[in-house]
Amino acid sequence: MTLRQRAGQQVLEAERTIMRELNASDADGLQEVIGDPHVMGNQARTIEQTRGWIRYHMPGYTEHGFALWAVIAKDRGELIGDCGILYRTIAGGGEFGLGYHLRRDCWGCGIATEAAQAVCDTVGTATRVTSGRCHAAHQHSIT
Ligand SMILES: CC(C)(COP(=O)(O)OP(=O)(O)OC[C@H]1O[C@@H](n2cnc3c(N)ncnc32)[C@H](O)[C@@H]1OP(=O)(O)O)[C@@H](O)C(=O)NCCC(=O)NCCS
Numbered sequence: 001m002t003l004r005q006r007a008g009q010q011v012l013e014a015e016r017t018i019m020r021e022l023n024a025s026d027a028d029g030l031q032e033v034i035g036d037p038h039v040m041g042n043q044a045r046t047i048e049q050t051r052g053w054i055r056y057h058m059p060g061y062t063e064h065g066f067a068l069w070a071v072i073a074k075d076r077g078e079l080i081g082d083c084g085i086l087y088r089t090i091a092g093g094g095e096f097g098l099g100y101h102l103r104r105d106c107w108g109c110g111i112a113t114e115a116a117q118a119v120c121d122t123v124g125t126a127t128r129v130t131s132g133r134c135h136a137a138h139q140h141s142i143t
Pocket of ligand 1: 039040098099100101102103106107108109110111112113114
């Protein structure tokens, strides 16, 4: 797995997905993921919040060289989630962490593990990611 430039964008490839930079036109597709209470619980986003989520992560591509990417299914060419490294301010300090969300109909086939592994293999070591956060009630995020 390698992080490389394609058409001026960072692109990371896993077996069944590619991860590319998020942009404003991803809002509707991403809304199907993070607007879904099955995925997000009580943190399900409105479409406006999803647009804000994209805007929030976009500067990371140039500031850090990585951020949260759109996860695109290779076979359908369709956005099915997000995955990448998030910078969070926690208890006054900052840290990089792994984050991912996958559209509900794509759960249960190993795509999230594969994408997260690709991120860890390429940028995780460089950023010294030592943490991951998930909804406590979501056992699949922990195991
Ligand atoms: C976290 C999340 C992406 C995990 O989804 P997932 O489908 O459980 O994870 P994977 O895509 O890695 O799939 C793993 C499952 O596929 C199965 N599987 C089927 N085919 C597989 C294959 N070829 N390779 C690997 N696993 C496969 C595994 O056995 C496993 O099943 P199990 O959960 O019954 O044990 C999803 O639950 C989600 O979006 N949750 C909400 C957001 C969240 O908590 N994010 C995490 C931290 S920010």
